[in-house]
Amino acid sequence: MKKKILKCSISYSHEDLPIRKRFNTHLNVISRTHPLDVWCDMKITLGEDINESIKNNFNKSDIIFLLVSPDFVDSANCFETEINMAIERHNKNECLIVPIIISEVVNLNALPFGSLERAPKNGRPVKSYRPYDRGFAEVAQQVIEMIDKFYKNGINNTPINTNKDSDKNVNKKVNKKVNNKTNNKTKKTNNIELTNNEQNCSSSVVKYRVVQEGELKEIAIPQGVISKLPDYHLSTVKFIQKMEDILNNCTNDYIESINRFSRRKAVADRQRLVKFRTFLFEIANSIADCYIGTFNTRVHFRRLIDNQYKGLVVSGGSNTATKASDLTIMPCNSGMIYISGRLGYPLIRSYNESHHMSGQNDNIWVEHLTCTFKDGSNAQGAPFLSMGISLNETTVRTYKNTLRIMAYTRLDIIVGQYINRFLNKCNQEDKNFILSDIMVKSFK
Amino acid sequence: MYFTRFEMINAILSAQDNGDKEYYDLMRIYQKNTQDSETFIKSFLVTDLELADYIKSSYFAT
Numbered sequence: 222m223k224k225k226i227l228k229c230s231i232s233y234s235h236e237d238l239p240i241r242k243r244f245n246t247h248l249n250v251i252s253r254t255h256p257l258d259v260w261c262d263m264k265i266t267l268g269e270d271i272n273e274s275i276k277n278n279f280n281k282s283d284i285i286f287l288l289v290s291p292d293f294v295d296s297a298n299c300f301e302t303e304i305n306m307a308i309e310r311h312n313k314n315e316c317l318i319v320p321i322i323i324s325e326v327v328n329l330n331a332l333p334f335g336s337l338e339r340a341p342k343n344g345r346p347v348k349s350y351r352p353y354d355r356g357f358a359e360v361a362q363q364v365i366e367m368i369d370k371f372y373k374n375g376i377n378n379t380p381i382n383t384n385k386d387s388d389k390n391v392n393k394k395v396n397k398k399v400n401n402k403t404n405n406k407t408k409k410t411n412n413i414e415l416t417n418n419e420q421n422c423s424s425s426v427v428k429y430r431v432v433q434e435g436e437l438k439e440i441a442i443p444q445g446v447i448s449k450l451p452d453y454h455l456s457t458v459k460f461i462q463k464m465e466d467i468l469n470n471c472t473n474d475y476i477e478s479i480n481r482f483s484r485r486k487a488v489a490d491r492q493r494l495v496k497f498r499t500f501l502f503e504i505a506n507s508i509a510d511c512y513i514g515t516f517n518t519r520v521h522f523r524r525l526i527d528n529q530y531k532g533l534v535v536s537g538g539s540n541t542a543t544k545a546s547d548l549t550i551m552p553c554n555s556g557m558i559y560i561s562g563r564l565g566y567p568l569i570r571s572y573n574e575s576h577h578m579s580g581q582n583d584n585i586w587v588e589h590l591t592c593t594f595k596d597g598s599n600a601q602g603a604p605f606l607s608m609g610i611s612l613n614e615t616t617v618r619t620y621k622n623t624l625r626i627m628a629y630t631r632l633d634i635i636v637g638q639y640i641n642r643f644l645n646k647c648n649q650e651d652k653n654f655i656l657s658d659i660m661v662k663s664f665k
Numbered sequence: 666m667y668f669t670r671f672e673m674i675n676a677i678l679s680a681q682d683n684g685d686k687e688y689y690d691l692m693r694i695y696q697k698n699t700q701d702s703e704t705f706i707k708s709f710l711v712t713d714l715e716l717a718d719y720i721k722s723s724y725f726a727t
Contacts, residue, residue: 466705474671499674510700537677537692544681 224256224372230282231261232303234292240323240347241288247357248364255368257284272302279306282316283371284364287334290323290348294332304333312380317371321360324348340364351452429629433572435560440572446622453512453626457635460511464639467507471500472646479651486653493651493659498534500643504636505536508610512623517616519586521548523607524660525599528553530607549580553603557591562604567592567628571621586611590624592633596641597656605660608636666717667708672724679723687719 229248233241241261248259260278265271279285285307293299310316320339322329324346329335340360341347347356426441433440475496482489505520515538523530532548551558556578561568568591570577589611593604610627612620647654668676673695680688690713698706711717 463705470670470705470707474669478671495675495678496671498678499671502674502678506696506699510696515696515700534678535681537681537688538696544684546682 226256226258227283227368227371228278228281229257229259229284229286230278231259231286231288232293232299232307233261233288234290234296234299236292237288237290237323240353243354244286244288244321244357244360247354247361251361251364251368255365275303276306279303280310282310283376284317284319284367285310287318287320288323289320289326289329289334289339291326293323294326308333311378314376314378317367317376317378319364319367322346349452351455429625431572431625431628432560432564432566432568434575435564435573437564437566440625442622442625453623453630456512457630457632460507461635463507463511464504464635467500467503468639468643468646471496471503472643475647475654476650482651487662489653490659490662493647493654494662496647497643497659501534501640502536504639505534505608506538508632508636509536509538512627513610513612513616513620517613518620519543519609519611519613521545521609521611523548523551523558523609525553525603525605526661528603530558533606543582547581549578549582551578551580551607553601558593558607559603561591561607562593562598562602565593565595567631567633569621569624569628582611585613587614588612588617588621588624590628592628594633594637594640596637597644599657605656606640608633666711666714668711668717668720669708670706672720673709676720676723680719685719687716690716691720 231241231244245259245261248257251257252259260282262271262275265274287293287299287304287307307316307318311318318334318337320334320337322339322341322344326332329339340363341356342359342363345356347353347360350356426443428439429442430437431440432438478492478496482492501522505522506515508520509515509518515536518536520536521532521543522534524533530551530553532545532550535543535545535548553559555576557568557570557573557576560573560576568576570589570591589609591607591609593607595604597605599605610624612624644654644656673691677688677691677695679685680691694709694711694716698709711720
């Protein structure tokens with residue numbers, strides 16, 4: 222059966238012209254299977270009345286795409302004229318409006334089209350994708366599904382309430398929340414700080430499991446916050462790719478150097494520890510580099526020695542150079558490392574303040590993730606190694622949710638697997654390479 | 666002068682432990698090479714002779 226050619230119009234700000242052109246290309250791709258006749262203001266010819274032309278084409282359109290960005294909302298023409306025309310037709314079931322989030326806009330829910338289903342589906346702006354074609358590909362998939370539904374069921378819109386009073390109420394609520402937030406600005410809280418927009422996104426929250434005061438609980442991270450996070454998936458892929466290379470290099474290097482180890486056991490053990498430290502240093506730097514950035518992050522490892530957790534390795538490149546020996550010594554029977562080892566789960570400091578043992582660098586590192594590795598512990602069950610990822614004041618606002626996702630997706634398990642593989646490979650070649658033995662050696 | 670990855674990190678850790686000023690220069694070379702490169706870097710070029718001497722002297726006898 223021949224499909225009806227759907228007429229589409231694109232409403233956008235001229236500041237977003239390059240991205241509109243790219244979107245056109247994706248619509249042309251859709252058009253190969255779902256015929257579309259796409260119109261945008263670039264088709265207005267010389268001498269034609271601009272407003273009349275926009276009105277005519279909007280009135281004929283089956284689908285109106287809104288390329289939403291701050292410039293789009295700021296544009297009087299887009300925001301006041303074109304959206305009103307679109308909503309009027311939407312309420313009469315004459316067209317479908319598809320808001321496509323190009324870049325972040327605050328108070329999106331309070332805008333006239335705020336109640337409509339947006340693309341991309343996860344609420345993440347197209348421009349935050351790398352490359353942003355990936356974002357448009359997701360949008361295109363949604364558009365295809367929408368067109369299929371359109372062919373099947375026609376248009377059955379829920380009217381948009383454009384009542385000015387209701388807009389005012391929304392704004393009042395938003396302002397109230399903003400004021401509350403300002404008043405609470407200095408108040409220390411265990412909850413995730415939300416912007417007014419994120420508070421409004423309560424309908425689209427993602428639940429994450431974190432350990433809160435020793436218990437596994439679910440916390441909600443609103444979609445608005447998720448969309449602002451760096452691409453965690455890509456960071457993990459990048460990290461794993463790096464780790465495979467590092468693992469091979471470090472184990473090969475270790476195997477090559479075994480026959481050059483000292484015959485004196487104590488010296489050879491120290492040499493083993495040095496090799497192990499270089500591997501941990503590579504892990505620490507890769508985590509900082511792949512997920513957050515090295516400058517305002519500190520990734521560190523502590524080891525269990527004399528029933529205390531003492532610094533073993535600190536990532537480099539931090540703005541505040543720290544020696545491993547400068548890391549605060551932690552007890553093995555209390556504190557976050559202990560709880561993490563007991564529960565076998567990573568802990569976030571702000572959820573577990575009562576377990577946090579204050580350290581000498583607390584004035585620098587305000588938020589951190591603490592984790593231990595399930596393989597390798599002493600007779601009392603205290604893990605030999607712990608890992609911490611610390612954020613300072615500059616990075617905490619941007620990356621604290623990244624820490625939560627690291628905890629949720631169990632970065633500790635990924636890292637633990639690499640440490641294990643390194644230890645096993647080395648142990649196959651060198652029977653004296655035993656974690657419990659080499660950990661007790663001094664490295665100075 | 667070229668140094669292996671292990672030699673480089675060993676020198677960085679040594680400089681970090683001892684609080685030596687060479688730490689920052691070594692870290693800069695390590696980060697520039699490891700962060701900018703698409704491929705895995707196995708050796709690092711150090712043109713500063715003093716820094717090269719530092720790496721050599723911090724390399725433990727394996």
